[in-house]
Amino acid sequence: MMMAEPLHRAGVSGALTEHEPMARHVTWRAGGAARYAFRPADRPDLIAFFQIHRALLERYPPLFVGLGSNLLVRDRGIAATAIFTHPGLQGLRIAEATPEAMTIVAEAGVAAPKLARYAANHGLEGAEFLAGIPGTVGGALTMNAGCYGSETWEHVTGAELIVSDGDVALHGPAAFDIGYRHVATNFAMLGREAWFISGQFRFRRGNGQRARDRIRELLSKRVATQPLQLPNAGSVFRNPPGDHAARLIESCGLKGLAIGGASVSEKHANFIVNTAGRASAAEIEQLIARVRAVVAERTGVLLEPEVRIVGETNISSDVKRES
Numbered sequence: 251m252m253m254a255e256p257l258h259r260a261g262v263s264g265a266l267t268e269h270e271p272m273a274r275h276v277t278w279r280a281g282g283a284a285r286y287a288f289r290p291a292d293r294p295d296l297i298a299f300f301q302i303h304r305a306l307l308e309r310y311p312p313l314f315v316g317l318g319s320n321l322l323v324r325d326r327g328i329a330a331t332a333i334f335t336h337p338g339l340q341g342l343r344i345a346e347a348t349p350e351a352m353t354i355v356a357e358a359g360v361a362a363p364k365l366a367r368y369a370a371n372h373g374l375e376g377a378e379f380l381a382g383i384p385g386t387v388g389g390a391l392t393m394n395a396g397c398y399g400s401e402t403w404e405h406v407t408g409a410e411l412i413v414s415d416g417d418v419a420l421h422g423p424a425a426f427d428i429g430y431r432h433v434a435t436n437f438a439m440l441g442r443e444a445w446f447i448s449g450q451f452r453f454r455r456g457n458g459q460r461a462r463d464r465i466r467e468l469l470s471k472r473v474a475t476q477p478l479q480l481p482n483a484g485s486v487f488r489n490p491p492g493d494h495a496a497r498l499i500e501s502c503g504l505k506g507l508a509i510g511g512a513s514v515s516e517k518h519a520n521f522i523v524n525t526a527g528r529a530s531a532a533e534i535e536q537l538i539a540r541v542r543a544v545v546a547e548r549t550g551v552l553l554e555p556e557v558r559i560v561g562e563t564n565i566s567s568d569v570k571r572e573s
C-alpha cells in the first residue's frame with residue numbers, strides 16, 4: 251500500500267504516517283509495514299502524543315523503534331504505531347560531575363556510538379564498547395546491548411520510562427530484571443508496559459585519548475570480522491552459556507546456507523545477510539528456524555534468537571515443522 255501524506259494531529263508537531271514501510275527503518279532492509287508511525291519532534295512532543303492520542307495507541311499499541319538494528323517486522327506488517335525515537339529524542343548532556351566520574355543523560359534516540367564518542371571527548375572511559383553497536387540508547391537499554399566484555403546496564407544509574415497514558419517516571423536499576431541481552435521492567439513495581447525515553451549513565455574519569463584509541467581499535471576489529479557491507483541485524487542468536495552461537499553454526503557447516511534472498515554470512519556464522527537486498531522477512535525467519543533446527547539436531551543446543559521479530563505471522567508450514 252502507498253504511504254499517505256503525513257496526517258496532522260491535534261496538539262503535536264511530529265508527523266504521523268500510515269502504512270509506514272518498515273524495511274526502510276530496519277538494518278535488514280526487509281519486512282512489512284507498521285499501520286501507523288509517529289516521529290516525535292522532541293521529548294515533550296512524544297509525551298503529548300501519548301496523552302492526547304490514547305485511543306489510537308490503545309488500538310495500535312506503540313512499537314518503539316531506534317535504528318532498527320535488532321528488529322524485523324513480518325511481511326504482513328504490524329497493527330501497531332511505530333514510534334521513531336531517532337532523531338527526535340536527541341538530548342545529550344552531563345548531569346553530574348565528581349572527581350571520579352561523570353553522569354551523562356542521553357535521550358532514547360541518541361545513537362550508541364555518539365554516546366561513546368561524547369564520553370571519550372569528556373575524558374571518560376568505559377563507554378567505548380558502545381561505539382560498535384549501531385543502535386540507539388533506547389535499543390541498548392532494552393537489549394542490554396554489549397560486547398567485548400561490557401554491557402549497557404553495568405553503567406546505568408537510572409532510566410526514564412513512559413507508560414501508555416503519557417506519565418513519565420525515573421527508575422533506578424532495581425526496577426528492572428537485567429540479564430544477558432535481556433531487560434524486563436519489574437512489573438510488580440511498574441504494574442504496566444513501559445518504554446525508555448532516556449538513560450543515565452555513569453562513566454569513570456580517565457584518559458579521553460586512550461578511549462578514542464580503543465574505539466578505533468574495536469571498530470577495526472568489527473570491520474575485519476563482520477559482514478558490514480550487506481544488510482544484517484548483527485548476531486541473530488544469543489550465545490549459549492559457555493559457548494558461541496557462531497562456533498556452533500559454523501561447526502554444522504551452515505555458512506552460506508540460503509533461503510531465497512537470505513543467507514548465513516560466510517564471514518560470521520551468527521549473521522544472516524540480505525544478500526542482494528531483496529530478501530523477504532519470511533525468508534529471513536525461515537532461515538533462522540532452519541539454522542536453529544539443524545544446530546539443535548546436530549549439537550543438542552537449542553539456540554535462542556536475539557533479534558526481535560514482530561508482526562502478523564505468515565510463517566510457512568515448512569518452518570513450523572522445523573522450529
Ligand SMILES: Cc1cc2nc3c(=O)[nH]c(=O)nc-3n(C[C@H](O)[C@H](O)[C@H](O)COP(=O)(O)OP(=O)(O)OC[C@H]3O[C@@H](n4cnc5c(N)ncnc54)[C@H](O)[C@@H]3O)c2cc1C
Binds near residue numbers: 318320387397445478
Ligand atoms: C552490524 C551489527 C552489529 C551489532 N553488534 C552488536 C553487539 O556487539 N552487541 C549487541 O548487544 N548488539 C549488537 N547488535 C544489535 C543491535 O545493534 C543492538 O541490539 C541495539 O541495541 C539495538 O538498538 P536499536 O536502536 O537499533 O533498536 P531497534 O532494533 O530499533 O529495537 C530493538 C528492540 O528494542 C525495542 N526498543 C527500541 N527502542 C526502545 C525504547 N526507547 N523503549 C523501549 N523499547 C525500545 C524495539 O521495540 C525492539 O524490540 C548489532 C547489530 C548490527 C546490525
